[in-house]
Amino acid sequence: MNQNQQPQNQQINIELGEKEAEGIYSNLAIITHSPAEFVIDFTRVVPGVPKARVHARIITTPQHAKMLLRALNDNIEKFEARFGEIIVENPPTPQQYGFMNVKRDEKIN
Numbered sequence: 001m002n003q004n005q006q007p008q009n010q011q012i013n014i015e016l017g018e019k020e021a022e023g024i025y026s027n028l029a030i031i032t033h034s035p036a037e038f039v040i041d042f043t044r045v046v047p048g049v050p051k052a053r054v055h056a057r058i059i060t061t062p063q064h065a066k067m068l069l070r071a072l073n074d075n076i077e078k079f080e081a082r083f084g085e086i087i088v089e090n091p092p093t094p095q096q097y098g099f100m101n102v103k104r105d106e107k108i109n
Helices: 018-022 062-083
Strands: 028-033 038-043 054-060
Touching: 038 062, 054 062
Parallel strands: none
Antiparallel strands: 028 038, 038 054
16 A cells, blocks of 8 residues: 555444443543553542542553543533533542542542
8 A cells, every 4th residue: 555545444343241331430530651651540439438449440552542532522522512511610629539630659538
C-alpha cells in the first residue's frame, strides 16, 4: 500500500461476556503514568468503609489515553446536547468521594 491509499475499514467483532456486561461501578479513578503508559485504577469509596479496593486496572499507551479523552469528550458533548449540561458545582473532597486527582502515595481517608 502506498502512502496515498487509505486502509479499508475493518469490522471488528467484539464479544461481551456475562460478567463484563454487568459492569463495575466506580466513583474514584487513580491515574498514573510513565513515558510509555498510562495506568487507570478504578475503585469505589463507600462511606464508613476505611479501605477501597481496585476493581479494574486499565493500562494503555499515551496515544490511546489521549484518544480515550477525545472519545469521552465527544460523548459528553452528545450527552449534554440531548439531556442538558452536566453540573459539577463543587469538585468533591476526599471525604465526599468522586473522581479527583490523587497522588499514588496519598491515602484516601
